Amino acid sequence: MTITITKCTLNDVQTxxxxxxxxxxxxxxEQNSPEHLNAYLKKAYNLNQLTQEIADPCSQFYFIYFSQxxxxxxxxxxxxxxxxxxxxxxxxxxxxxxxxKFQKLGLGKLLINxxxxxxxxxxxxxxxxxxWEDNKNAISFYxxxxxxxTGSHSFFMGDDEQVDLILTKTL
Numbered sequence: 028m029t030i031t032i033t034k035c036t037l038n039d040v041q042t043x044x045x046x047x048x049x050x051x052x053x054x055x056x057e058q059n060s061p062e063h064l065n066a067y068l069k070k071a072y073n074l075n076q077l078t079q080e081i082a083d084p085c086s087q088f089y090f091i092y093f094s095q096x097x098x099x100x101x102x103x104x105x106x107x108x109x110x111x112x113x114x115x116x117x118x119x120x121x122x123x124x125x126x127x128k129f130q131k132l133g134l135g136k137l138l139i140n141x142x143x144x145x146x147x148x149x150x151x152x153x154x155x156x157x158x159w160e161d162n163k164n165a166i167s168f169y170x171x172x173x174x175x176x177t178g179s180h181s182f183f184m185g186d187d188e189q190v191d192l193i194l195t196k197t198l
Contacts, residue, residue: 028094030134032141035088035100040077043088046100047072050124055184058161063185083108089141091125091134099125101138103145111180111193113155118146120156139172143198152198157182157191169194 035043048068056064070076080086085108089101102122104110109119120142125134146154157180158165174194182191 029092030137031092032101032137033090033092035081035090037078037081039088039090040074040081042090042097043077043081043100044072044074046090046097046126047077047122047124050099050126053127054124054162055159059184059187063187066185067183085109086121087145089138091138093129093132093134098129098132098134099123099138101141103142105149105151110157111155114153116150116152118142118149118151118154120154123156135168136172139169143196146198153195154198155193155195157193160190160192166192166194172196 051068051072052064080102081088085106086102086104090097091099091101100122101120104119104121105117106115109117110121111119113119120139123135123138123142125138143154155177156169156174158169159182160166160179174196176192177195178193179190180193182189
């Protein structure tokens with residue numbers, strides 16, 4: 028068993044689209060209508076959108092592989108790429124997803140540690156993320172990693188308004 032984390036490039040956009048839609052669907056399809064879920068996937072994970080995000084110098088994507096099989100990914104943002112107005116001393120974890128069959132193997136911990144490592148390298152003072160208020164497993168995971176709730180914001184799944192908790196960790 029080997030675990031590797033690699034940075035995504037523009038050449039990876041189709042693979043990124045596949046892992047993004049697969050993991051998002053796995054995570055949220057049971058709690059959301061197919062119409063809202065498909066509307067979100069079409070908007071957030073189309074090739075043009077993902078190409079722009081990968082090309083943005085303030086965003087980075089990383090794949091995580093378990094025994095050479097793509098298991099999940101991480102997206103981080105700094106500066107203007109952050110989805111909320113934050114100080115320049117903050118780094119956002121916008122997306123962190125692991126396929127269900129690879130969960131409970133420590134991969135999420137490795138991805139969040141990768142984000143923290145990058146934040147420290149960039150001399151950021153805080154790392155933050157938004158997590159759906161009904162995603163109890165993720166909230167518990169982040170709390171164990173030292174994140175505390177510092178706010179909330181709206182998240183739209185299609186036209187269904189939901190609430191994300193903003194969790195922050197001071198570095």
